[in-house]
Amino acid sequence: MRSVLSIFVFFCIVTSEVQNFSLSDINFALGPINAEKLKFPNKLQKPLEVSQAERLKIKFSVESETLKEKLNPQQVFLSLEAEKKNSHGKLTLVFQREEKKKGDYSLIIDLKSKNFVEALEGEAGNYLATIFISEPNYSPLSYSLGTFIFKFGEVPNINRPASESEEFRYKEEIRHIFKPPVKVPFRLISLIFAVLCVLPWVILFALWSSLAVNFNNLYATKEMVLYGTGFMISMGGWVALYIAYFWSVTLFPALACASVLSVFSLFFGNRVLVSKVQFSKLKTQKVD
Amino acid sequence: MNSIYFLLYFVLAFTSSTSLSSSGSRLLVVVDDLKADKVTYSKFFNLLEKRKYSTTFATATDKSVSLISYDERNFDHLVLLTQTTRDLSEELTVASVLNFVNKGGNVLVTASSTVSETIRDFSFEFSIDFDDRLTLVKDPFHTAKENDIFSIYSDNFRGNKIIYTTKEKDSRELKPIAFKGLAHRLTNKNPLCSPVLLAMPSAYSFASADQGEIPENSPFLGQKIALVTSLQARNNARLIFSGSAAMFSDEFLDLPNYDNLQFVDEISKWVFQEKAVLRVKNAKHHRAHETQQHGIYRIKDMMEYSLDIQEFYNGKWNPFQGQDVQFEAKMLDPYIRRTLKPTPEGKFIVHFKLPDVYGVFTFKVEYNRHGYSWILSESNVQVRPYRHNDYDRFLSSAWPYYTSVFSLMAGFLVVASIWLFNEEKTVKK
Secondary structure, eight states, X not given: OHHHHHHHHHHHHHHHSOBOEEEOOEEEEETTEEEEEEOTTOOOSSOEEEOTXXXXXXXXXXXXXXXXXBOOOSEEEEEEEESSTTOOOEEEEXXXXXXXXXXXXXXXXXXXXXXXXXXXXXXXXXXXEEEEEEOTXXXXXXXXXXXXXXXXXXXXXXXXXXXXXXXXXXXXXXXOOOOOOXXXXXXXXXXXXXXXXXXXXXXXXXXXXXXXXXXXXXXXXXXXXXXXHHHHHHHHHHHHHHHXXXXXXXXHHHXXXXXXXXXXXXXXXXXXXXXXXXXXXXXXXXXX | OHHHHHHHHHHHHHHXXXXXXXXXXXXXXXXXXXXXXXXXXXXXXXXXXXXXXXXXXXXXXXXXXXXXXXXXXXXXXXXXXXXXXXXXXXXGSHHHHHHHHHXXXXXXXXOOTTOOHHHHHHHHTTTEEXXXXXXXXXXXXXXXXXXXXXXXEEOBOTTOTTTSOOGGGTTSOOOOEEEOSOOEEEOSOOTTEEEEEEOOTTOEEEETTOOSOXXXXXXXXXXXXXXXXXXXXXXXXXXXEESOSGGGSHHHHTOTTOOHHHHHHHHXXXXXXXXXXXXXXXXXXXXXXXXXXXXXXXXXOEEEEEEEEEEEETTEEEEXXXXXXXXXXXXXXXXXXXXXEEOTTSEEEEEEEOOSOOEEEEXXXXXXXXXXXXXEEEEEEEEEOOOGGGSOSOOGGGHHHHHHHHHHHHHHHHHHHHHHHOOOOOOOO
């Protein structure tokens, strides 16, 4: 009777009081190699590095601290949280119960998996790993394993949350690249060629002087003086108009001036030619 | 004179009775039971009353209250606190509430494990997917109340400081928020949704009656669970989706060590457009050292673009001080993108040189940030190439050509005069 009573009391304690979880050693395996064994409740001495080509398997069993028997709690999670401030690399994973084995749990983290990289929003680096275990009537267990270092290598094109699309972010500034200015030769070279262009004048003046060129016919008759001077002034007017056009006057005012000037040039040009012919005839008659 | 006093009296009477919202004061609150819910949410309603909303209460089955009449909104804001009514009235169908949003109405949607299909369908229209009926968010590591494993708390605000924190409280340590209700997730199809409060990493969604293990592929795990989500439509209508109606109740607002009262106050201010509302004024562009705006400019002109941006909070328009407002000059693609610097008066100015490409450019300031209302200011300008007289007139490389031309003209003059006036000397034989 006494033993029955003690069993009943023990049963009542076990069923009504909040109990604690206990974990077996945590095994970390990178591919086929057992990388690390961690004794509960210790933390990893140094960060566990997992590179892109590797798969990390975490394995352990859960048991009741009081009853010393394996359990299948409602919640067995692994939380990964980036240590970097303001990072969005956060992920919660569910441990898988090993088939037909009560209380044995394992989880494979495959760094080649695009889903995994996407879930961490492509942020490689240091992650704090925590195991969360809970079950009604048990005190929830939060066990910090330590730091994992994930190295993704080349991050594939991952789908980021729609709310973080480029539309809602500060964009890089764009500065327009202007076409470079056209390259011009040195001014001295331009000057030398400009001087070369006026050199024929020297030859011309030398030849004209040897030919004794003169303007004596301008004063030969009254008509020649009048019309010759008028014609030369109108010619000078054309040169002045060209210079003015080159300097500042635009096309239409230049055309207006040219139309006025052409009347004078035509008139004086005609008259000076007539005068020249008359003077030549007169000269011929005198010689005859 | 009397008429001026009369007008002044009316203006004062009108301004004193309006709410602090920039978009109107007409508020409709839909509940299940008028009498009971007015008691359950009395503190929340008092908050709204203090902010001078003209509140209309209606039950979810009340057919006399319609959101829209003659194509015009009858209310500016809608609060859906109905949880147990399964068949909502014909005036509260998904289509009618969507129409209300399309016309610029703001909606605060609350849910619980017994929420109606109408609310679920309406939320799903915005890519907000609530978990199954009779499920609740559970987090044994973050429980807000003893003996209630479904009352959880979270301080995972996902960095959205515009909706929750105000300018005065930026530096304040944020306390966690107590929550009891339904999990929801964002389907990632709607970029306008932005979570305000997420669950903690140890949370999960679970049917209270179920005692089994959590499936590995559950979409409602840890921080994938959204507790409160905001949405701002393209027409600047605002919506808040909260998985918990309980967090608005007096019971939760009174909880010590949690900031529910502050949180509810802030998110309701946001959703009713009492804060973080932006508007643009005086957008102007002109050549540097000029003041007159033109429609046509020349390539490589030095330009100045300015605009005033104002932010509505504390019942009035204030200068906006955002540091990330950007200006773009684009013709299909942006040629120039520059950050505008604000003055203390809220004037944003940028100086730039027009590109050496001519065509029709759009000067555009588009500011889309979750929390703030979207602003867009754009104007089209023509950019022309150089005219013939805009180019450099005297090029050093053309000096030989200038010399040749004038030499030719002078030559013509001299040769013509020699031909006309030269007296040939006859050589005596």
